[in-house]
Amino acid sequence: xxxxxxxxxxxxxxxxxxxxxxxxxxxxxxxxxxxxxxxxxxxxxxxxxxxxxxxxxxxxxxxxxxxxxxxxxxxxxxxxxxxxxxxxxxxxxxxxxxxxxxxxxxxxxxxxxxxxxxxxxxxxxxxxxxxxxxxxxxxxxxxxxxxxxxxxxxxxxxxxxxxxxxxxxxxxxxxxxxxxxxxxxxxxxxxxxxxxxxxxxxxxxxxxxxxxxxxxxxxxxxxxxxxxxxxxxxxxxxxxxxxxxxxxxxxxxxxxxxxxxxxxxxxxxxxxxxxxxxxxxxxxxxxxxxxxxxxxxxxxxxxxxxxxxxxxxxxxxxxxxxxxxxxxxxxxxxxxxx
Ligand SMILES: Cc1cc2nc3c(=O)[nH]c(=O)nc-3n(C[C@H](O)[C@H](O)[C@H](O)COP(=O)(O)O)c2cc1C
Numbered sequence: 001x002x003x004x005x006x007x008x009x010x011x012x013x014x015x016x017x018x019x020x021x022x023x024x025x026x027x028x029x030x031x032x033x034x035x036x037x038x039x040x041x042x043x044x045x046x047x048x049x050x051x052x053x054x055x056x057x058x059x060x061x062x063x064x065x066x067x068x069x070x071x072x073x074x075x076x077x078x079x080x081x082x083x084x085x086x087x088x089x090x091x092x093x094x095x096x097x098x099x100x101x102x103x104x105x106x107x108x109x110x111x112x113x114x115x116x117x118x119x120x121x122x123x124x125x126x127x128x129x130x131x132x133x134x135x136x137x138x139x140x141x142x143x144x145x146x147x148x149x150x151x152x153x154x155x156x157x158x159x160x161x162x163x164x165x166x167x168x169x170x171x172x173x174x175x176x177x178x179x180x181x182x183x184x185x186x187x188x189x190x191x192x193x194x195x196x197x198x199x200x201x202x203x204x205x206x207x208x209x210x211x212x213x214x215x216x217x218x219x220x221x222x223x224x225x226x227x228x229x230x231x232x233x234x235x236x237x238x239x240x241x242x243x244x245x246x247x248x249x250x251x252x253x254x255x256x257x258x259x260x261x262x263x264x265x266x267x268x269x270x271x272x273x274x275x276x277x278x279x280x281x282x283x284x285x286x287x288x289x290x291x292x293x294x295x296x297x298x299x300x301x302x303x304x305x306x307x308x309x310x311x312x313x314x315x316x317x318x319x320x321x322x323x324x325x326x327x328x329x330x331x332x333x334x335x336x337x338x
């Protein structure tokens with residue numbers, strides 16, 4: 001049972017990292033080194049996820065989790081999406097790329113749940129919403145531990161209500177998307193304020209995510225009541241990470257000095273290094289996820305292929321300066337409190 005997973009392993013969890021970084025090699029390396037890890041399911045089909053689960057299992061016999069994106073039920077202003085698309089036309093021309101077309105907003109969720117129930121991993125975590133009680137119960141029957149990502153106390157209460165086994169508490173320092181239940185949730189609390197506030201309303205085990213850059217930070221969140229720290233950015237430059245070369249290089253480039261939260265790339269608040277695209281479009285990007293993600297996808301791919309760090313999403317948390325080009329086992333070791 002999953003409770004044993006965090007009780008028996010190092011108190012550091014490799015965050016699920018959709019979009020390429022969190023590939024099976026990285027997940028397996030962290031698990032093999034005694035840490036905990038989540039394979040991302042976001043943006044994959046159920047069949048692609050199954051391939052990645054099998055690839056991970058081929059590299060490690062240890063327990064790992066899978067992270068699911070909840071389907072998006074936010075209202076989207078189609079006219080605002082069309083206007084944003086028009087605004088990006090020149091970017092597309094400059095990159096010799098076509099703008100993308102929005103796809104389904106459900107991320108193949110039902111098919112993934114069915115597939116995971118048939119052949120489950122040790123844990124399943126959920127982001128961008130709260131799973132139904134039925135889904136949580138079905139995973140419990142399959143002996144899977146469930147974790148819900150929360151960014152406010154209210155979301156924590158809803159997650160507890162769903163019957164989840166644990167919560168991942170995400171502070172505003174976190175790299176990439178805020179895992180809030182809706183696209184418009186205001187959730188700007190730093191981890192060291194949010195964690196005690198969530199602790200006050202539930203006794204469930206808590207993972208703490210956002211801006212973790214050292215073993216001292218991990219020790220601090222453990223002192224605040226977490227069972228483990230969930231870390232993304234510090235693993236991005238590892239050789240096992242599937243982050244693009246341009247994203248890896250940017251994390252170490254002195255030209256990039258700060259991070260900010262933006263909807264410019266995906267239509268949902270996400271933290272990344274401040275580059276030209278982020279500065280230019282943050283004020284105009286609509287709250288439309290994953291529509292904007294799909295529209296900008298070909299631009300981001302074209303820019304990454306050219307090595308143009310100014311037109312890609314450079315997801316990073318506030319501790320990005322502590323990300324080093326070291327094997328995942330070394331990063332895990334460096335983060336583990338003695
Ligand atoms: C490149 C990248 C991709 C991410 N993808 C996901 C994801 O697929 N699912 C998820 O729940 N969180 C995702 N996150 C957020 C992490 O779960 C976690 O909250 C965050 O990495 C913690 O902050 P840190 O990056 O400062 O360590 C991602 C983070 C990064 C940096």
